[in-house]
Amino acid sequence: MTGTAEHTGTRRRGPFLITAGALFVLLFDGNLPTPLYSVYRQRFGFSGTELTLIFAVYMAVLVPSLLVFGQLSDQIGRRRVLIGGLSLGAVGLILLAAAQNTAWLFAGRIAAGIALGATAGTAAAALVELEPGDDKNKAALATVLAQSGGSAAGPLVAGALAEWAPAPRQLSYGVGLVLTVVTAIAVSRLPREQVSGRWRPQRPSVPAEIRTRFARAGLSAATVWAVGGIFLSVVPSYTAQLLHTHNLALLGAVSAMMLAAACAVQAVSVRISLSPQRAQPAGLLALVAGLAALIGAFPAKSLVLVVLAAVLAGSGLGLTYFGAQSEINQLAPGEQRGEVTAAFLTCVYLGVAATAISAGLLSDLYSLPTAIAAVGVAAGVTALGAFGWQLKR
Template identity: 45%
Template sequence: MRHDTTDSPSRRGFACCAFALLVLIVGTNLPSPLYAVYAHRFGFSPVVLTLVFATYAATLVPALLLAGSAADAFGYRQVLMPGLVVAVAGVVVFAYADGTGWLFLARALQGASVGMSSGALTAAVTRTEPRGRTQRASLVTSLATTGGGGLGPVLAGACATWLPAPTRTCYLIEAVALVVAAGALLALPTALGRVGTSWRVSPPQFPASGRGVFARACATSFAGWAVTAVFLSIVPSYVRSLTGNHNLLLAGVAAGLVLLVAAVTQPLATRLGARSLQRVGLVALVAGTILLLVAGSARLLALVIAAAVFAGIGQGLAFMGAVRSANQAAPAEAHAAVISTFYIATYLGVGVPVVGVGLLATVTSTATAIDVFAVIAMLGGLAVAAGHSGPDSQPRGKTTLSSERTTGH
């Protein structure tokens, strides 16, 4: 049996995969500034909003487990097409939502689409990088993820402020962009990523070699996104209370500021090693969160913005380093499945603080719940940063994928 690990890379394929990942992540973050509108319109409590977030995670993680091994068995394109169809369905449901139940359905579809697509897209970006440079592929992947996360709320806020149908227009724009992305991905070779293994449902997969590097990358991504999630839950409310402005564009910018700064930071730090990126990034994230808690007590808007910028720098460095380490450690024969494990850690880091804060707030207060999870996340971030002590090292044989490629369709 012929095992096609990939087809010849091309600049077009690389760009199409990166664009699709960016568009996918933008879509999942569009609802952020609009939840206040939904809560007022549909009359639901903060507990219901917490359950909406939990629904996203509940469909995302199983989809990651199923789709990672499927992408390696059948090829990336065969998994990505259904994933993007589900993504379109999710934003269309959001666009025409007329009750709380529709929000649950929309987030469930979005979680499933990200679970189906993110691992395969990340692996495809790495495989299609024209010169086989995993470092450049990792930079593009982290830029698409953080940049998309930051652009989504800003786009939704801008559409709600300046365009008609404030809770519909942004989703219809996103649906069109997803269709364009799907059409572009049709140009990918059908054999891209196919390794000839049978598809089976399996637990999260770790690489046989480089296991320690990969585990630390997962821990960094979990801890980094946990700190960021706590940060994102605080900044918009601080900005609203300090400015007295409830403009949806301002809410979107506040929600996306940390991740936009992260995206700007990443291209400036490509010379740093993966371990240094993770260590420095986590420490900066923790310092930014401490500054934010102080800013809340002092009620100084300038300090809130400074904390957001500081945390954005930390998130950009930590996540880029984690993606690079994960890509280097993932073997060619199970790239999508192993990267899907990395994304399980990532999205659990995003989801656990949000759900935890929401549930704890029901028995205490929102401020207390945020403070508790901020302290937990900061301690976790420092612990993981300590695990990255020592010099940077490169996993043997994983500087590029060039030697692992085969050509042909």
């Protein structure tokens, strides 16, 4: 029996790692443009509002795609949806690499948004089903590490290549394209699933018996990723103003630092067996402290406060998101896992969209430090509200 169990675990570990890799690659691809927007603005001459619209259209297609493809993967299988998402992600990278004007950026981000929407919920559900020991906490760790790690690696790699390598607007997308094609080939070789092959569009839903717990986890995750959205969209520009620098490697590293902190605390959370009920409120408090440091960094002209903000906010994101994803994995019924996971991720990306778009619009109307302060205060108040709800379990 022991030999059989070991063989089964080994057999399933490959598909589990490939699926986690697919999620990592799509987040890596989706965040490659983060440090490059300043380059695009100089070359194509668009405003801060247009930059916000590029981000908004990405979210506008990502959220419906999560809901549609989360259901679809429950019916036709995770493998098919993952291959489709990776293929469309490759198209998005080609469009961005070939961009000649702002319209190409819009097209590339639309393709990337649909690709990530198709892949994110599907991969998260597949990881629960493929985890060799049927451990939902380890599946949650793989999900959040792939998302946070991919989101961190994208701007870090793109910033370094744009600063120190040739073809700053193309090379990082070439790297992403190679990774995406290799990953798609690996996914295509995963075992075929036994599925009905039929799908009827229907209104996404969360089972009534889990809605309260779902809403609490969804609000907490949305709040911490709303702050993550600030770091991935406007904090690089904020840092550039603060330090009077255009070093793309440094600006990409600021976003990566926040998400690297998230990955580190997620790994520690599993190692010490931190429960979702404890991880979420602890993370929300760390997030509030990080926001306070971020808001105070500009008046103080302090890089130290920016770094502290990244570490605290990243730790808060890591703790809270790990706890929320673990709770959703435990709550979701097997036959609706893709649908419920997609609904949860919809909450997450709505939070990202709300702060990133608000900060972009406010920075055009007032100033970037004012926008960061306003959005940061709103996110902090929401985090404190979510913290209070977490304590009322």
